[in-house]
Amino acid sequence: MKKNLFLSLLISSLFSLSLSELCNHHDKKVLLQIKQDFGNPYLLASWKADTDCCTQWYQVECDSTTHRIISLTIFAGNLSGEIPPAVGDLPYLQTLVFHKLTNVTGPIQPAIAKLKSLNFLRLSWLSLTGSVPDFLGQLKNLTFLDLAFNRLSGSIPSSLALLPNLGALHLDRNRLTGSIPESFGAFQGNVPGLYLSHNQLSGKIPASLGNLDFGAIDFSRNKLEGDASILFGPNKTTQIVDLSRNLLEFDLSKVAFQSSLTSLDINHNKIYGSIPQRMTQLDLQFLNVSYNRLCGKIPVGGKLQSFDYSTYFHNRCLCGAPLESCKKA
Ligand SMILES: *[C@@H]1O[C@H](CO)[C@@H](O)[C@H](O)[C@H]1NC(C)=O
Ligand SMILES: *[C@@H]1O[C@H](CO)[C@@H](O)[C@H](O)[C@H]1NC(C)=O
Ligand SMILES: *[C@@H]1O[C@H](CO)[C@@H](O)[C@H](O)[C@H]1NC(C)=O
Ligand SMILES: *[C@@H]1O[C@H](CO)[C@@H](O)[C@H](O)[C@H]1NC(C)=O
Ligand SMILES: *[C@@H]1O[C@H](CO)[C@@H](O)[C@H](O)[C@H]1NC(C)=O
16 A cells, blocks of 8 residues: 555656656647647647656657657647647757648648658648648658648659669559659659659659669559550569559550569550560569550460450450450461
8 A cells, every 4th residue: 555655756746847847848839839720629638738748648758868858740630720730849850740630721731841850741731732842852861751631732742862762652542644764764862752642743654764673663543644665674673653543655565574563553644566475584472554545465374365345345455364265276
């Protein structure tokens, strides 16, 4: 009994501010400003002026030695308002996440330009409007940039290719227009996975993209036209390519597929020619070439007969298993 009382006193004093607070005073002030700008939401209820932000607040993380705020991750909840300019006043921030919040509106906060140490930036599943700002190309330490599922418009800034450490770029599910920047064929250093699907991107895929080896490409559901064969090649290591639902038009029989390819979706385009024999050598887990203008016999072998007819249907004159057998033997 006595021991329990002692323990609970000890614990409550450990967690009270009377013991030295780790939280940096400047950072705490900034966070409380952010909370106030959002109208003191329930989601940030743990952010209390009289408790230690490093040990008692949710959604934030302090560096273990400097005790400066290095991570702010607010996700899955009710939050209304624009991203406050105060986020730019957390100079040691490496991770910034606003994700799946009910009513976060307005532009991508310009003050984010000040956060030179950022390496992980996710502002996704929100209701952000305006354009993808040019300044993001100056956040050289970014390894991950995700602005997916918003209402961003305008074109993709070519400056994003200046990010030397980017591993993945997610701009999918927005209202982006214009073409894919030529500069995306000249990423310095790391070559990121490119996720640009569900926008209104138009024009040709820049030939420069053929110079790089992307790990994954998702350009589906845009209005891209012309040739996409430059995305393939025997020396590439790309595993996943989704080009479905565009206006692409090229001869599939001339494409030299990389052996690394495990998933290829090109449905709903204007792709012509036949399915190359080379495809029987790929270890494909997913294939969809439906709704194109392909013709000829589906080569027999490899994984090609493991897919059902819907992988191949709605083409001009494809035949052979799993479709109907070709008329002439
Ligand atoms: C958000 O608010 C609505 C109504 O105000 C409520 O029904 C819902 O449960 C809340 N969601 C969360 C995640 O708190
Ligand atoms: C969403 O936030 C805006 C302010 O950014 C506010 O005017 C509006 O009432 C909010 N809507 C809901 C449904 O909470
Ligand atoms: C960027 O990252 C490198 C390596 O992790 C680090 O040494 C450098 O200080 C970082 N730059 C900034 C501005 O934080
Ligand atoms: C692939 O690599 C080989 C050997 O490095 C080289 O000879 C060939 O030209 C390359 N092919 C292409 C299409 O880049
Ligand atoms: C291929 O895509 C078409 C069109 O979206 C779809 O109807 C079909 O079910 C898909 N088949 C497979 C195997 O993914």
